[in-house]
Amino acid sequence: MRFKGLLRCSLFFVCLLTLAGPDTLFARTQQGVGNHNVPHHSDTTEARQLIEKAQSYFKQEQYQASVECLHRAETLTKPLHITRMCIMICRNMFAAYQELGKLDSALIYADMLLGDARKIRDPEAEMDAWNFKAILYNANLELDSAMNSYKKAHQLAITLNDKVAQAIYSSNMGIIFGQQRQYEKAYTYFREAYMIGREIGDSSMIALGAMNIGRGLAEEEKFDSAKFYLVKAERAAYAVREEDPGLYNGVLSFQALLNLHQGNYERAETQYQQLAEIYSQNDQSIYLAEVYGYLAEINYAQKNYLNAINYGLLDLNLIKDIPAQEIREKALLVLTKAYGELRNYKEAFYYGEQYRQIRDSSYGAEVTRLVAEVESKYELDQKNSENYQLSMEAQQQKSLARQRTIIALVTSLITLLILGILFFFNLEYRHKKQLNRQLEATVKDRTAELESTNIQLKKSIEELRTFGHITSHDLKEPLRNISGFSSLLERRLDYKLDDDSREFLHYIKQNTHQMHELIEDILAYSTLDDQPFINQPVDLQEMVNKAKDNLSTLIQERNGSVQYDSMPVITNNEAQVFMVLKNLIENGLKYNRSEQPEVYLRYDRIDDKHHLYVSDNGIGIPAEYQDQIFQLFKRLHNRSEFSGTGMGLAISKKIAQRLGGELIVRSNGKKGSTFIVVLPVNVPVA
Numbered sequence: 001m002r003f004k005g006l007l008r009c010s011l012f013f014v015c016l017l018t019l020a021g022p023d024t025l026f027a028r029t030q031q032g033v034g035n036h037n038v039p040h041h042s043d044t045t046e047a048r049q050l051i052e053k054a055q056s057y058f059k060q061e062q063y064q065a066s067v068e069c070l071h072r073a074e075t076l077t078k079p080l081h082i083t084r085m086c087i088m089i090c091r092n093m094f095a096a097y098q099e100l101g102k103l104d105s106a107l108i109y110a111d112m113l114l115g116d117a118r119k120i121r122d123p124e125a126e127m128d129a130w131n132f133k134a135i136l137y138n139a140n141l142e143l144d145s146a147m148n149s150y151k152k153a154h155q156l157a158i159t160l161n162d163k164v165a166q167a168i169y170s171s172n173m174g175i176i177f178g179q180q181r182q183y184e185k186a187y188t189y190f191r192e193a194y195m196i197g198r199e200i201g202d203s204s205m206i207a208l209g210a211m212n213i214g215r216g217l218a219e220e221e222k223f224d225s226a227k228f229y230l231v232k233a234e235r236a237a238y239a240v241r242e243e244d245p246g247l248y249n250g251v252l253s254f255q256a257l258l259n260l261h262q263g264n265y266e267r268a269e270t271q272y273q274q275l276a277e278i279y280s281q282n283d284q285s286i287y288l289a290e291v292y293g294y295l296a297e298i299n300y301a302q303k304n305y306l307n308a309i310n311y312g313l314l315d316l317n318l319i320k321d322i323p324a325q326e327i328r329e330k331a332l333l334v335l336t337k338a339y340g341e342l343r344n345y346k347e348a349f350y351y352g353e354q355y356r357q358i359r360d361s362s363y364g365a366e367v368t369r370l371v372a373e374v375e376s377k378y379e380l381d382q383k384n385s386e387n388y389q390l391s392m393e394a395q396q397q398k399s400l401a402r403q404r405t406i407i408a409l410v411t412s413l414i415t416l417l418i419l420g421i422l423f424f425f426n427l428e429y430r431h432k433k434q435l436n437r438q439l440e441a442t443v444k445d446r447t448a449e450l451e452s453t454n455i456q457l458k459k460s461i462e463e464l465r466t467f468g469h470i471t472s473h474d475l476k477e478p479l480r481n482i483s484g485f486s487s488l489l490e491r492r493l494d495y496k497l498d499d500d501s502r503e504f505l506h507y508i509k510q511n512t513h514q515m516h517e518l519i520e521d522i523l524a525y526s527t528l529d530d531q532p533f534i535n536q537p538v539d540l541q542e543m544v545n546k547a548k549d550n551l552s553t554l555i556q557e558r559n560g561s562v563q564y565d566s567m568p569v570i571t572n573n574e575a576q577v578f579m580v581l582k583n584l585i586e587n588g589l590k591y592n593r594s595e596q597p598e599v600y601l602r603y604d605r606i607d608d609k610h611h612l613y614v615s616d617n618g619i620g621i622p623a624e625y626q627d628q629i630f631q632l633f634k635r636l637h638n639r640s641e642f643s644g645t646g647m648g649l650a651i652s653k654k655i656a657q658r659l660g661g662e663l664i665v666r667s668n669g670k671k672g673s674t675f676i677v678v679l680p681v682n683v684p685v686a
Contacts, residue, residue: 043080047073054092063099070096071668078617078671079594087116087125094132107136108666115602115613118565127156127165134172145607147176167196167205174212187216197236207236207247211254218261230254249278253291260294269298289318289327296334305338312338325358332358482508535683538574540567540581540612544601547582551589560589560597567603570610571683576655580663581614583648584675588616605681609661612677622669629665652677 054069070093077085090113097106110132117125134149150173157165174189194209196202214229230251237248256271272291279288296311315331332355339348486508493501541564548555548562555562562585581601588599594617604611621629630653649663652675656663660680667673 043076044082044085047076047085050076051088051092054096058092058096058099061099063096066096067093067100075670081598083116083120084122087113087120087122090116091125091128098135103136103139107133110136111613115565115600115615118602119600123156123160124162127153127160127162130156131169138172138176143176143180147173150176163196163200164202164205167193167200167202167209170196171208171212178216183216187213190216203236203239204244204247207233207240207251210236211250214254215257218258221261223258223262226258230258249275249287256294260298265298265302269295272298285318286327289315292318293327293330293334296331296338300334300338303341305341308334308338309342329355329358534573534575535571536574537569538572538577539569540577540603543574543578543581544585546578547585550582551586554586554589558589558592558597559595560592560599562589562599562601564601565603567601567612570679570681572659572679576659577679580652580655580677581612583652584614584677587648587675588614588618588673592616592618594618608681610677610679610681612679613674614677615672615674617672620669620671621665621667621673623667626665626667630663 050069050073054066054073057063057066057069070089074086074089074093077089090109093109094106094113097103097109110129113125113132114129117123117129130149130153134146134153137143137146137149150169154166154169154173157169170189170193174186174193177183177186177189190209190212193205194213197205197207197209210229210233214226214233217223217226217229233254234251237244237251241248252271253275256268256275259265259268259271272295276288276291276295279285279291292311292315296308296315299305299307299311312331312335315327316335319327319331332351336348336352336355339345339351544562544564544567551562554560585599585601589597598617600615602613602615604613630649632647632650653663656677656679660683661678664676664678665673666676
């Protein structure tokens with residue numbers, strides 16, 4: 001039953017191989033930038049210097065300073081559209097944000113890395129992006145998502161013939177399968193990693209694979225086979241003991257665990273104490289906590305309950321700020337049992353309750369039995385205490401026998417008092433019953449009033465909707481007349497008009513056009529709820545091309561471009577999906593100070609949701625305004641700087657919600673924004 005815990009230990013070794021990587025990661029990204037036709041430019045030179053400075057800060061564990069340098073490098077390189085340099089920045093940003101514990105920011109850069117890698121068809125960068133996403137999902141215990149990401153990274157490693165990466169991802173997938181108790185699949189991946197290590201002669205990978213396989217065999221009590229892999233792991237780890245001393249410590253941990261399983265407690269305790277000293281000197285809290293857990297188990301098995309409690313408390317103190325659930329479970333279990341053996345049922349019940357709350361549901365029966373046993377002992381102890389009190393009271397009653405007459409009199413008085421109280425309660429009950437009847441009648445009347453008010457409200461809303469529709473149509477006619485006569489006046493008096501007059505006519509036509517757009521948007525917003533739900537297959541790629549055709553004049557005027565990745569066919573409302581995409585593309589082109597505005601679209605499916613990403617290189621949206629931009633008529637800039645009615649995003653937000661999804665914005669507030677349209681996958685076809 002310890003297989004899950006053992007796999008967690010193994011995961012630490014895998015993480016060393018996967019994440020030991022900031023230095024390796026920086027080296028890889030530098031190599032990638034140096035040989036892919038990056039133009040020589042003063043900004044690129046400064047960006048390289050900033051990245052080197054960021055690397056230096058990272059090695060000094062000054063992660064926030066590293067992020068600041070990388071942000072400055074990102075600002076310099078984005079206008080140059082050097083995708084490979086952007087890939088380098090994304091990789092390094094991920095590493096720095098991960099060390100800072102800002103996993104949401106790390107995920108943003110993993111997604112950006114994935115988009116850039118696909119854009120230039122760089123499988124190595126795409127492999128890193130999926131690996132990064134898997135690491136974050138694993139940290140959040142989203143094991144299914146982590147497994148899917150590792151599978152994609154593993155497939156790319158096979159395509160690239162990167163044996164080391166294949167072995168690492170195989171080990172990680174084996175660990176996840178082990179955490180999900182799919183042991184046969186776990187062994188399959190562990191063996192694959194082990195065989196790859198042998199194929200390429202990588203001693204670290206051989207040792208890691210042998211330890212993972214051997215630990216599983218030890219859990220199944222196949223000790224001879226486990227010892228066979230222990231010998232292989234020990235030989236391989238010894239070969240790289242200077243380059244990777246942590247791996248050799250892992251072998252020592254494996255030996256101690258094997259001795260523990262075979263009941264060699266003294267030998268196991270000595271080995272775990274050696275590991276505790278090593279991890280304490282190196283300030284490796286998570287490893288030290290796990291060792292304390294095993295020392296607590298060993299002392300409990302040897303009936304040294306006070307020592308077991310001491311190690312258990314040390315264990316909990318070490319991991320109080322670390323999400324190490326399995327280590328916490330083991331410590332709580334030992335404390336529960338040890339306090340129970342010492343007949344300190346209050347403390348046993350306290351730790352048992354904590355254990356039950358965090359324990360996995362598949363072990364519910366075992367946990368319930370253990371806690372119930374402790375609870376029954378605790379209750380028995382309480383009852384013994386109560387019995388003692390009753391005994392003392394009986395003795396006192398015997399000594400007070402002469403007062404029985406008085407007690408009988410008092411009892412009679414109490415009986416009369418109870419009868420009086422019952423009579424009073426009866427009167428109170430009748431009064432409350434009458435009040436309840438009155439309240440029911442009042443509620444019935446109020447309900448009728450509310451229903452009448454609701455009917456009137458619906459009628460008023462319908463009248464307002466009709467009024468808005470008619471008003472919008474009636475307003476269009478005079479606007480068309482104003483625009484038409486202004487154009488006619490300009491043509492007929494062309495040679496008589498001075499510059500001021502021409503400017504006045506231009507303002508009339510421009511404001512008429514703005515008023516017409518505003519009326520159209522108000523009409524569109526007010527009639528959204530009236531449009532029927534007609535779900536049908538929607539070709540997203542065709543919708544994007546249709547939106548480009550619709551906005552061709554604006555794209556040509558702004559010298560802009562609209563690019564997109566391959567997109568699937570989904571099921572939804574075609575007209576309203578088109579309106580959202582058109583509004584977001586138009587928004588990215590309009591609110592843009594770049595000489596060449598760019599809009600980039602891509603698609604991803606996450607669980608049971610479609611995610612459409614619409615990114616631009618526009619003006620950016622500060623964090624304090626990212627909720628306000630979805631409000632009606634809300635603009636961050638005046639019309640003299642950027643045209644528009646201020647309703648496009650409000651309409652798009654309402655459509656997304658009406659379709660069962662949502663509209664999200666991400667922006668650093670300085671330059672560029674990404675709007676994410678989230679729509680449900682499971683939509684019935686009309």
